[in-house]
Amino acid sequence: MSSTFLSTAIEYLKGAGPMRADLLKKELDIFTFGDLLQHYPFRYVDRSKFYKINEITNDGVYVQIRGVITDIQIEGVKQKRRLKAWFKDDTGGIELVWFQGIKWVYEMLQMNTEYIIFGKPTLFNNTYNLVHPEIERSNDAQVNTLVKFMPVYNTTELLKARGLESKQLGKLLRTLFTEQKHFSIPENLPAPMLQQFQLISREEAFRKIHFPSGAEDIAAATKRLKFEELFLLQIKLNLLKLNRHEANKGYVFDKVGNNFNGFYTEKLPFELTNAQKRVVKEIRNDMRLGKQMNRLLQGDVGSGKTLVALLCMLIALDNGCQAALMAPTEILASQHFQSLSQLLEGMPVKVQLLTGSTRTAARKKILESLENGELHILIGTHALIEDEVKFKKLGLAVIDEQHRFGVAQRGRLWNKYPDIKPHVLVMTATPIPRTLAMTVYGDLDLSIIDELPAGRKAIATYHRYDNTRYKVYEFMKKEIAKGRQVYVVYPLIEESAKLDLKNLMDGYDMIEKAFPRPDYRISIVHGKLSIKEKDLGMDLFVKNETQIMVATTVIEVGVNVPNASIMIIENAERFGLSQLHQLRGRVGRGAEQSYCILMTSHKVSREGKIRIETLCRTNDGFEIADMDLKLRGPGDLQGTRQSGVLDLKLSDIARDQELVKSTRYAAQQLLDIDASLQKPENKPLLEYLRQNHKGTNWSKIA
Ligand code: ADP
Ligand code: MG
Numbered sequence: 120m121s122s123t124f125l126s127t128a129i130e131y132l133k134g135a136g137p138m139r140a141d142l143l144k145k146e147l148d149i150f151t152f153g154d155l156l157q158h159y160p161f162r163y164v165d166r167s168k169f170y171k172i173n174e175i176t177n178d179g180v181y182v183q184i185r186g187v188i189t190d191i192q193i194e195g196v197k198q199k200r201r202l203k204a205w206f207k208d209d210t211g212g213i214e215l216v217w218f219q220g221i222k223w224v225y226e227m228l229q230m231n232t233e234y235i236i237f238g239k240p241t242l243f244n245n246t247y248n249l250v251h252p253e254i255e256r257s258n259d260a261q262v263n264t265l266v267k268f269m270p271v272y273n274t275t276e277l278l279k280a281r282g283l284e285s286k287q288l289g290k291l292l293r294t295l296f297t298e299q300k301h302f303s304i305p306e307n308l309p310a311p312m313l314q315q316f317q318l319i320s321r322e323e324a325f326r327k328i329h330f331p332s333g334a335e336d337i338a339a340a341t342k343r344l345k346f347e348e349l350f351l352l353q354i355k356l357n358l359l360k361l362n363r364h365e366a367n368k369g370y371v372f373d374k375v376g377n378n379f380n381g382f383y384t385e386k387l388p389f390e391l392t393n394a395q396k397r398v399v400k401e402i403r404n405d406m407r408l409g410k411q412m413n414r415l416l417q418g419d420v421g422s423g424k425t426l427v428a429l430l431c432m433l434i435a436l437d438n439g440c441q442a443a444l445m446a447p448t449e450i451l452a453s454q455h456f457q458s459l460s461q462l463l464e465g466m467p468v469k470v471q472l473l474t475g476s477t478r479t480a481a482r483k484k485i486l487e488s489l490e491n492g493e494l495h496i497l498i499g500t501h502a503l504i505e506d507e508v509k510f511k512k513l514g515l516a517v518i519d520e521q522h523r524f525g526v527a528q529r530g531r532l533w534n535k536y537p538d539i540k541p542h543v544l545v546m547t548a549t550p551i552p553r554t555l556a557m558t559v560y561g562d563l564d565l566s567i568i569d570e571l572p573a574g575r576k577a578i579a580t581y582h583r584y585d586n587t588r589y590k591v592y593e594f595m596k597k598e599i600a601k602g603r604q605v606y607v608v609y610p611l612i613e614e615s616a617k618l619d620l621k622n623l624m625d626g627y628d629m630i631e632k633a634f635p636r637p638d639y640r641i642s643i644v645h646g647k648l649s650i651k652e653k654d655l656g657m658d659l660f661v662k663n664e665t666q667i668m669v670a671t672t673v674i675e676v677g678v679n680v681p682n683a684s685i686m687i688i689e690n691a692e693r694f695g696l697s698q699l700h701q702l703r704g705r706v707g708r709g710a711e712q713s714y715c716i717l718m719t720s721h722k723v724s725r726e727g728k729i730r731i732e733t734l735c736r737t738n739d740g741f742e743i744a745d746m747d748l749k750l751r752g753p754g755d756l757q758g759t760r761q762s763g764v765l766d767l768k769l770s771d772i773a774r775d776q777e778l779v780k781s782t783r784y785a786a787q788q789l790l791d792i793d794a795s796l797q798k799p800e801n802k803p804l805l806e807y808l809r810q811n812h813k814g815t816n817w818s819k820i821a
Contacts, residue, residue, distance in 0.1 A: 124302040125153035126810070133294050139283060146275045152295055156304075156325050158288065159344070159768060160270030163337065166237070167267050173210035175240050175247050181271070183237045184208060185257060188230050193221060204228060206236060206249075213240065213247045215254070219280050233257035251279065253286055268331045292329050307807035308347060309800040312785065318343040345770045349778055352767070353786035354804070355812070356561030361794060363562065367411035367540050370514050372403070376437035378468060379430065386462060394418075394570035395427055401566045402431050402544065406515070412542035415560050418568030419740035420548045420704025421575065427568070428517045429459060431544060436468065436495050440514025443541075444498045445532065447520050449474045449650055450657050454679060455519070456498045473499035473508070476650050504531040513541040520547060548704065549697055552745045554772050554779040561783070569741075578707040580715040580735045582691075591716055592633050595685060599639070599666045603711065604683040608702055610693045611645060611671035619671075620647060626689060627669045640665040646673055672698065681709035691717035692727035696747040699734050726750055748773045 129149055130140035143149040149158055170182040186208035193202050202224055204215040215236065217224045238252035272288040304322040306313075313320070319327070319339050324347075328340035391399070398416060405412045418424045432442035444459075446452040456472040463470060471485045471494055488494040492511035497503065516532050533540045545563070556565060583591055595605050607630060609623040627643055634641065642656040642665040653673070659665045661680055668683070672694075686706045691699065699717070706713040717731050733746045772779055789801065796805040 124299065125151060125304065127152045129155060132291060134291055142278055142281055142283060146278050155291060155295060157768060158272060159328055161273055162271045163268040164271055165267050166269045171210040172208050172213050177242045179239060181239050183235060185233060185235050187233055188228055191228055213249060215252055216248055216250045270329055296326065306803045309804060311800055316346060318346055341769060345775060345778060346782060348767055348770050349782040350786055352558060353561065353783045357786050357790050359562040363413060364410045369409055369411035369542055370440060370539055371409045372406040372434050372438040374437050375434060378433040378436045381466060382433055392423065392570045392572055394568040395423055398566040398568055399427055399430050403434060405564065406542050411540045414544050414564045414566055416544055416546045416566045417551065420701060421708055422568040422571055424546045424568065428546060429462065432496055432515055435514035438514060440512050441510045442496050442515045443503055443513060444517045445503050446500060449500055450653065450678060452498055452500045468496065469494050470496045470498065473497055473502050475500060475502050515542045517544045552748050554776040555748060557779055557783050558772055574710060575707060576712050577738050578703055578713045578715050582717045582731050582735055585718060585720050598685055603685065604663065604680065605667045605685040605687065606683055606705055607667060607669045607687045609671055609689045623671065630667060630669060634667060639667065641667045641669060644670040644673055646671060678705055679708060684709065684711045684713040686715045687718060689718050691731060692719045692723045696730045696733060696743055700740055700743045
């Protein structure tokens with residue numbers, strides 16, 4: 120009964136009607152009474168305060184003025200037609216402008232009658248202007264002058280043109296609350312939770328956020344509604360996770376055998392870090408349970424994820440399964456192949472590489488041995504997801520640098536195996552702020568390597584201007600003389616590819632002149648080269664036959680040349696923070712002190728400066744990710760688009776980190792005790808989910 124009130128179609132609201140309802144649907148996604156209730160004000164203005172015209176400033180504040188109109192004119196023709204009125208009080212004048220509804224406004228306005236106008240002034244041609252102000256005769260307007268917190272709602276140009284401005288939306292909401300008197304808005308949070316977190320009821324919160332009588336009302340309503348928003352998101356994500364665990368059977372890897380033990384005791388080139396040990400244990404435990412593992416392994420660049428992946432693959436082998444390692448680029452795949460082959464030398468483990476450029480004959484052999492089970496580990500690019508690639512028994516799929524692969528692409532790797540799906544370990548070096556991970560990847564299990572191998576020296580990062588490049592070259596020469604290698608990276612983006620490529624080639628010429636043969640050798644690698652040419656350039660650099668690698672961001676991901684200790688990034692202001700951090704991560708992999716030099720011109724935007732300062736200040740990927748989140752908001756970060764993060768109406772996961780954490784904890788606790796929401800106090804939540812997420816298959820809450 121009561122829930123049908125919220126789901127009532129918006130056209131049934133008095134004052135909305137079919138035409139306006141249509142617009143509300145199209146423009147603001149408001150389909151029901153409930154949607155309208157959740158169209159929250161984005162700010163409030165103080166309507167008890169009146170401004171004098173000479174107090175107006177250019178700072179975007181809404182003003183309310185009392186005065187009279189002394190002149191009205193219609194100017195221009197056709198599209199350019201506009202109505203201008205001169206509005207005066209005892210301190211000065213301001214221009215009112217209308218572009219729409221001109222005829223109607225013209226007939227309504229009266230000279231020398233006192234009006235109250237309200238709007239946001241802008242400065243134009245040295246006069247203040249109010250475009251499409253709200254305007255009322257002074258004696259009709261009495262109601263407003265008592266309102267200290269008048270809600271301001273987002274609306275659109277089209278809605279405004281049809282008379283649905285912020286004020287009218289407010290009116291609709293008022294009507295809605297009047298009609299609502301006979302109904303109650305059901306609570307969706309358990310009562311103990313309201314008490315524990317000191318939250319007001321849902322109904323009260325809706326009322327107070329739209330019609331607050333003071334700042335405390337706004338605070339209490341916002342607190343409650345933000346909590347609800349984030350808590351429900353966490354409940355959803357956690358239920359999805361439980362659901363997945365339930366639905367997808369996985370192999371039981373309960374043995375640790377010769378492959379793992381042999382490697383661990385005889386081949387491991389160094390002691391694992393504590394963090395590596397911990398995550399290997401987490402993954403091992405997870406793969407024992409008979410449910411498909413779906414785990415995200417986060418670790419900063421250089422934290423040693425590859426070794427963790429290898430150890431886990433060996434566990435798969437010990438349990439009679441095969442394993443796959445998928446990388447986003449050919450360079451990276453072949454590098455993984457080389458380093459794993461090396462590590463496994465002398466062990467009875469067969470490893471192969473499969474990429475787009477594997478020759479037909481070799482490919483045929485690989486596919487055969489894959490299907491008959493002779494091949495144990497297959498490393499490759501997205502060539503691995505082709506239909507013809509069939510494992511005899513794929514037990515573990517490791518995906519490196521996950522953000523390069525779409526969710527659907529990943530799915531293709533394991534959907535070939537309808538009975539038992541392989542365990543999946545997704546590795547990413549893009550540190551995601553914890554709170555973002557909790558929301559974006561909240562349905563995956565998470566392991567974090569938060570420690571670098573001992574003895575790593577922090578990379579020293581400096582900002583240098585283009586006109587001091589010769590000094591940078593001097594520095595490069597000194598380091599090269601000590602036997603080190605240098606990356607010089609140029610931006611190359613789709614939109615300005617031609618210009619960027621020219622930049623890169625010019626840079627290459629310049630470096631060739633400054634670093635002449637035969638003392639110096641240079642590699643060049645960029646996306647416009649053939650795979651063969653790229654591999655050759657990369658190969659020479661890996662073998663230390665070239666000392667300088669001029670490249671685009673193709674080297675951003677994963678490439679490992681421990682002897683390279685200098686990273687020079689040209690036009691550094693054009694890169695995003697996490698990309699800069701990724702690039703910098705290509706150095707600092709050996710025992711030597713490494714350097715990162717960010718080159719820019721003197722013209723750098725404010726945000727560009729913050730990015731560069733941040734990078735110079737810290738090497739901590741998580742701190743950098745946090746700053747990135749603050750600068751860009753979650754909308755631009757990898758992966759947020761498919762998640763619910765963008766649907767958040769009130770919360771901001773950068774600003775509300777504490778709340779993200781506490782709601783996640785609260786949701787997990789609740790589901791730990793009552794996963795199927797059967798306890799009486801969880802009834803409201805159960806009801807709400809049933810009503811609002813009909814399309815979702817909550818196996819847990821039948
Ligand atoms: P990433 O996490 O960025 O993929 P890698 O797996 O490429 O890092 O490892 C970076 C470097 O650190 C490699 O040269 C690797 O051999 C080395 N490494 C990995 N684990 C350790 C360790 N526990 N101690 C010392 N060096 C390690
Ligand atoms: Mg890596």
